[in-house]
Amino acid sequence: MSRTTTDYMQLINKDKLPQHIAIIMDGNGRWAQKRFMPRTFGHRSGMNSLKQVVETCCELGIACLTVYAFSTENWKRPRDEVNYLMNLLVEYVNKEIEELHRNGIRLQILGDYRSLPERSIKAIEMALAKTAANQGMVFNIALNYGARDEIIRAARSLARQVEEGKLRVEDINEETFSRALYTSGLPDPDLLIRTAGEMRLSNFLLWQMAYTEFWFTSILWPDFDKEELLRAIWEYQQRDRRFGGLKKSEQEDHHA
Ligand code: FPP
Numbered sequence: 001m002s003r004t005t006t007d008y009m010q011l012i013n014k015d016k017l018p019q020h021i022a023i024i025m026d027g028n029g030r031w032a033q034k035r036f037m038p039r040t041f042g043h044r045s046g047m048n049s050l051k052q053v054v055e056t057c058c059e060l061g062i063a064c065l066t067v068y069a070f071s072t073e074n075w076k077r078p079r080d081e082v083n084y085l086m087n088l089l090v091e092y093v094n095k096e097i098e099e100l101h102r103n104g105i106r107l108q109i110l111g112d113y114r115s116l117p118e119r120s121i122k123a124i125e126m127a128l129a130k131t132a133a134n135q136g137m138v139f140n141i142a143l144n145y146g147a148r149d150e151i152i153r154a155a156r157s158l159a160r161q162v163e164e165g166k167l168r169v170e171d172i173n174e175e176t177f178s179r180a181l182y183t184s185g186l187p188d189p190d191l192l193i194r195t196a197g198e199m200r201l202s203n204f205l206l207w208q209m210a211y212t213e214f215w216f217t218s219i220l221w222p223d224f225d226k227e228e229l230l231r232a233i234w235e236y237q238q239r240d241r242r243f244g245g246l247k248k249s250e251q252e253d254h255h256a
Helices: 005-011 028-034 039-060 079-102 118-131 147-163 174-179 226-237 248-255
Strands: 020-024 064-071 106-110 138-145 191-194 213-216
Touching: 005 226, 028 039, 039 064, 039 079, 039 226, 064 079, 079 106, 079 118, 079 138, 106 118, 138 147, 147 174, 191 226, 213 226
Parallel strands: 020 064, 020 191, 064 138, 106 138, 191 213
Antiparallel strands: none
16 A cells, blocks of 8 residues: 555654755656657646645755756757746746745755846845755756856866965865855765666766765656655655765674
8 A cells, every 4th residue: 555645744753864865857848748748738737736745844844955957968959948938937936035035944055046037036136145044945046057067167166276375285175165166064975866767967066966865756747746755755764864974773783
């Protein structure tokens, strides 16, 4: 018998929640095509899944949620689809901002959003300013984001600091490097969810996901709902994270 949302709510250990969940929201196009609808219809429907996921993460008390909305490679898509996604983003931000703010969510953008259309920049900056002081969940939208691009930017910024005499080469370490990334100050993702059956990272948070647990589902993003998210979290909690060390039981054997 399959478990329901209520079952998962009881099963999930609230003391062992992932602090940071990252999501690759894939399959909008396929979802629409299966319904003989344009791909853009899938993106619109995907926006509703995103709303549910944000709500659920907030309800559970997840500290940080990061979603991949538009990659540096997505510019290769047909112009109409790119425009639609940009407009959808403005619509999403304008529609949701009050509720995000009410829930104490702090919105952040990972990626170079300043090269987006003017309308998108305006909507984003309004939302960033409005939620900047909020203390609740950090909600990162990766937009015009690419992990290699992010790493190169970080390397350049550190090199510049060395050139200006503000940093010593010996002080470049995991901590200073992490601080130069878009995710500065945030914990690394504990759990990565990717929908639609693809099992790759697609240039998403490459540095940050060194020890992340990956969870894949064949469900297409517009069909992803609260129950699926809870299932992912519960299954994540069943895993034994070792970070390169030993299992708990193995450590005990070793000390015996
Ligand atoms: C991948 O599906 C999805 C995207 C490239 C865009 C994600 C956007 C949303 C979920 C819309 C709502 C988000 C915001 C922030 C407004 P795909 O088009 O690659 O699907 P396919 O692999 O089936 O073609």
